[in-house]
Every structure is written in C-alpha cells, then in structure tokens.
Amino acid sequence: xxxxxxxxxxxxxxxxxxxxxxxxxxxxxxxxxxxxxxxxxxxxxxxxxxxxxxxxxxxxxxxxxxxxxxxxxxxxxxxxxxxxxxxxxxxxxxxxxxxxxxxxxxxxxxxxxxxxxxxxxxxxxxxxxxxxxxxxxxxxxxxxxxxxxxxxxxxxxxxxxxxxxxxxxxxxxxxxxxxxxxxxxxxxxxxxxxxxxxxxxxxxxxxxxxxxxxxxxxxxxxxxxxxxxxxxxxxxxxxxxxxxxxxxxxxxxxxxxxxxxxxxxxxxxxxxxxxxxxxxxxxxxxxxxxxxxxxxxxxxxxxxxxxxxxxxxxxxxxxxxxxxxxxxxxxxxxxxxxxxxxxxxxxxxxxxxxxxxxxxxxxxxxxxxxxxxxxxxxxxxxxxxxxxxxxxxxxxxxxxxxxxxxxxxxxxxxxxxxxxxxxxxxxxxxxxxxxxxxxxxxxx
Numbered sequence: 001x002x003x004x005x006x007x008x009x010x011x012x013x014x015x016x017x018x019x020x021x022x023x024x025x026x027x028x029x030x031x032x033x034x035x036x037x038x039x040x041x042x043x044x045x046x047x048x049x050x051x052x053x054x055x056x057x058x059x060x061x062x063x064x065x066x067x068x069x070x071x072x073x074x075x076x077x078x079x080x081x082x083x084x085x086x087x088x089x090x091x092x093x094x095x096x097x098x099x100x101x102x103x104x105x106x107x108x109x110x111x112x113x114x115x116x117x118x119x120x121x122x123x124x125x126x127x128x129x130x131x132x133x134x135x136x137x138x139x140x141x142x143x144x145x146x147x148x149x150x151x152x153x154x155x156x157x158x159x160x161x162x163x164x165x166x167x168x169x170x171x172x173x174x175x176x177x178x179x180x181x182x183x184x185x186x187x188x189x190x191x192x193x194x195x196x197x198x199x200x201x202x203x204x205x206x207x208x209x210x211x212x213x214x215x216x217x218x219x220x221x222x223x224x225x226x227x228x229x230x231x232x233x234x235x236x237x238x239x240x241x242x243x244x245x246x247x248x249x250x251x252x253x254x255x256x257x258x259x260x261x262x263x264x265x266x267x268x269x270x271x272x273x274x275x276x277x278x279x280x281x282x283x284x285x286x287x288x289x290x291x292x293x294x295x296x297x298x299x300x301x302x303x304x305x306x307x308x309x310x311x312x313x314x315x316x317x318x319x320x321x322x323x324x325x326x327x328x329x330x331x332x333x334x335x336x337x338x339x340x341x342x343x344x345x346x347x348x349x350x351x352x353x354x355x356x357x358x359x360x361x362x363x364x365x366x367x368x369x370x371x372x373x374x375x376x377x378x379x380x381x382x383x384x385x386x387x388x389x390x391x392x393x394x395x396x397x398x399x400x401x402x403x404x405x406x407x408x409x410x411x412x413x414x415x416x417x418x419x420x421x422x423x424x425x426x427x428x429x430x431x432x433x434x435x436x437x438x439x440x441x442x443x444x
Contacts, residue, residue, distance in 0.1 A: 013138030016039050016138065017039065019072070019075060020039055020077055021038065021073040021075070021077070022038065022077050022079070022135055023037075023135075024079050024129060024131035025131065026080075026124045027082075027083045027086045028052075028083075030051065031050055032050045033047065033048050033049070033128040035131075036064075036132070038073070045067055046128070050063075052086075052089060057093055060090070064099070075100070076098075078094055078100065079102050079131050079134060080101065080102075080103065081131060091145055095145055095147070102135060102141060104131050104139070104141065112139075113126070116130060144313065146313035146314065149284060150309060150313045151310075153285070153306050153307075154310035154313075156280055156281050156284065156306070156310070157311060159277060161353060163270055163273050164274060166270055167267070180248060181205070181248045184239075184242035184246055184247075188242065192267060193267065196235070198264065198267075198268060200221060200239070201264050204218065204221075205261075206252050208250075210243035211240070211243050214240070215233075215236050215237055216236075219232045219237075220232075281307075281310075284306065293411060294309075294402065297369070297398075297401065298369035298372070299362075299363070299366075299367065299372075300361055300364075300402075304360065304364075307354070308358070308361075311328075312328075312351075315402075315406050321399050321400045321404075324402075324403060327351060328351055329346060329349050329352070329355045332345065333346070359392075359395060361395075363391065365394070371414050372394060375394060375397055376393075379393045
C-alpha cells in the first residue's frame with residue numbers, strides 16, 4: 001500500500017514539467033489570493049486580491065498568460081482548496097480557458113502550513129503559497145472537474161437530498177401537530193404521506209370536524225383519495241370512534257387550523273418536488289449511453305444510477321475499481337502504533353452521498369440477487385464479520401461488478417456461459433475446451 005501511494009504521488013509529480021506554471025489559489029467569497037510558481041518552487045508572482053467579477057477574472061487570465069510568456073511556460077496547473085461553493089466560478093472559468101484544475105485537501109493544507117512555518121498562523125497569501133507548494137509536490141487530489149450531463153445529474157442529486165431532508169422535517173412537524181390535536185390518526189394512517197391522511201386533514205383535521213361529518217362522508221373521502229377503497233368503510237368507522245374518544249386539545253381556534261393547514265401544505269409540496277426531481281433525473285440518465293448496464297444489476301434503479309453517475313462523474317476516468325472505492329470513502333484504514341493494533345474501518349473520506357447510495361444499493365442487491373446474497377452470507381460465515389462489516393464488503397464487491405459491466409459494456413446476469421471458450425493445453429500436445437458458467441459478477 002505504501003509503495004502504491006508513493007508511486008501514485010511520484011507519477012503526479014512527474015506530470016508537472018519544466019514548462020508548467022503552478023498556481024496556488026486561496027478561495028474567498030469576494031476575492032481570491034493567488035501565488036505563481038515553477039516546477040522548482042521559484043516564486044514567479046503573488047496577487048493578494050483577485051476579485052470574483054468580470055474585471056477580476058479578466059485580470060486573472062492576463063496575469064497567467066503574462067507569466068507564461070515571460071518565463072517561457074506553456075501549460076497551467078491550478079491547485080485550490082474547495083471552500084464551500086465559492087470555488088465553482090473560478091474553477092469552471094479556468095477549465096474553459098484550458099487550464100488544468102486540481103483540489104487540495106483542507107487537512108493537507110493545515111499540516112503543510114505548520115511544517116513550513118512551525119505555526120498555525122495563516123493569511124490568504126500564505127495559504128496560496130502553501131497550496132502551490134502542495135500542488136507542485138504532487139500531493140493534490142486527482143479529481144477531474146466534471147461538466148455536462150454528469151454535473152447536471154450531481155446538481156439534481158444534491159438538490160433532491162436537500163429537499164428530502166426538508167421533507168423529513170416537515171413530516172416530523174406534522175406528526176407533532178397531530179400529537180397535540182388528533183393523536184389517534186397516527187395509528188390509523190401509519191405514513192405522513194398517505195393520500196388518505198391528506199384528504200382527512202383537508203376536510204376534517206380535528207376530532208370535532210370528524211364527528212360533525214359522520215362515518216359515511218369520511219368513508220367517501222378515504223375511498224376517493226386512497227387506492228384501498230375496500231377498507232375505506234372500516235377505516236372510517238375506526239376514525240369516527242377515535243374522534244369520539246380523542247385525547248387531543250379541545251379548544252380549537254383559527255390559529256390551530258392555520259397551523260395544521262401550513263404543515264400539511266409543506267409536506268405535500270416537498271413530496272411533489274421529490275417526485276418531480278426523480279422524473280428529471282431519470283430523463284437525464286437516459287442521455288448517458290451506457291446507463292442500461294447499471295440498471296441491469298438487481299437493486300440498482302434509475303434514482304440510484306443517476307446519483308451514482310452524478311457523484312462519480314465519468315466512470316471511465318477511473319482505471320480500477322479500487323479508485324472508485326477510495327473516492328466513495330469505502331477504502332479500509334487502520335491506526336497501528338507500537339503494540340496497539342486498531343480494528344479496520346472505512347475511511348469515510350470522499351463523496352458522502354455516493355457512499356450513502358452505494359450502501360442502499362448493496363442492501364437491495366442482497367435482497368434481490370442470489371449472487372450478492374450468497375456473497376454476503378459467505379462473508380458473515382467464513383470471516384466472522386459483523387452484519388455491517390459484511391455489508392461494507394458487499395458494497396466493495398458491488399463496486400467491482402459495476403466497474404466490470406461498464407468496462408466490458410455487458411449486461412449483468414446471474415449465470416451465463418462464457419462467450420469465448422478457453423483452450424487449455426494437455427500433456428499430450430493437444431488441447432481441450434473448458435467452458436465456464438460463472439456469473440459475470442464473478443469475472444469482475
């Protein structure tokens with residue numbers, strides 16, 4: 001592992017040539033600080049304030065092109081710390097100008113700052129120089145800034161996740177309101193997004209309203225809104241009886257009704273937005289030419305595939321499945337010192353949303369795929385892993401299979417014969433044909 005990491009860093013360093021202009025940038029809200037270096041670490045310029053404006057960006061290009069011409073340099077490598085969302089404008093602008101942009105970890109910047117100055121004191125210009133040094137030494141993150149369909153998918157994935165969190169908060173708020181006014185409804189309608197519950201809260205949200213409306217009208221409301229029309233009368237009867245014995249607040253005023261209405265509208269609106277975003281993500285996914293290979297895996301639906309591609313970007317940029325595992329934060333780490341040997345755990349350094357959805361995809365794959373189910377139980381039995389550890393091992397196997405079906409551009413099947421027979425030499429100078437019936441996942 002150490003040799004692999006060293007070789008990777010060495011190859012990054014070798015990519016920086018004598019003709020490369022190394023740029024370190026400390027990103028800010030209003031302006032950015034910039035430092036210029038060559039491969040040897042010689043300082044070619046410092047610029048404490050480059051404003052995030054049209055004039056600032058034009059001046060940014062002028063400075064870089066002038067430095068290239070003055071020092072006989074040809075290509076540009078920009079290193080920056082991805083602070084919040086401020087980095088996007090300058091990063092995508094730099095990419096449009098043909099400059100190569102790479103990221104530097106916040107932890108690497110902090111440690112390098114203390115090594116350089118034996119102090120944690122910082123300033124924008126000092127950080128720009130430190131970032132330039134880290135980039136020059138090949139210690140940047142080898143992540144390519146994605147644009148086009150992958151950036152669109154990632155934007156919708158992040159937006160859906162944010163609305164999903166808001167939706168959960170809205171449902172919890174609605175549940176708390178029901179606790180005050182009509183707590184029995186929670187036992188009749190288990191889910192806060194049940195259409196029957198929405199119809200009841202629109203027409204008779206409080207026990208006194210249900211008693212006034214009567215069993216027959218309540219049954220009609222549930223039958224029209226719910227797919228379960230056969231049990232509408234039974235549910236209406238239970239609801240009517242619960243309204244007569246309700247322990248909710250009795251003195252209902254205008255403010256109480258307004259409160260119930262607002263929370264219900266928030267739940268309905270966020271549910272509609274999530275549904276609409278899902279449709280948009282599915283439309284974008286169809287524009288990716290190889291999306292069918294992902295959907296061929298059991299447990300991988302349009303939403304999971306869209307999030308996977310949005311967070312990962314172009315999967316063909318990754319040479320091995322191990323790079324994808326590390327990118328998602330599923331790479332194992334351990335902290336050993338002296339006689340102390342820690343237990344192995346995943347690093348969790350990477351795209352958290354990608355890590356989350358891979359976990360869900362693995363759970364569904366275990367449920368729907370005999371191959372992954374057998375692999376999961378084999379890990380549980382043979383290596384005596386906990387359920388969570390075995391599930392993480394299944395995630396790694398799933399990534400391996402995903403990488404294989406994309407690389408070979410083949411659909412996943414549980415068990416198929418090999419298309420090309422394998423010839424094995426025999427001891428008598430002849431050969432024999434050996435066919436394999438291992439699933440495609442086993443070739444991953």
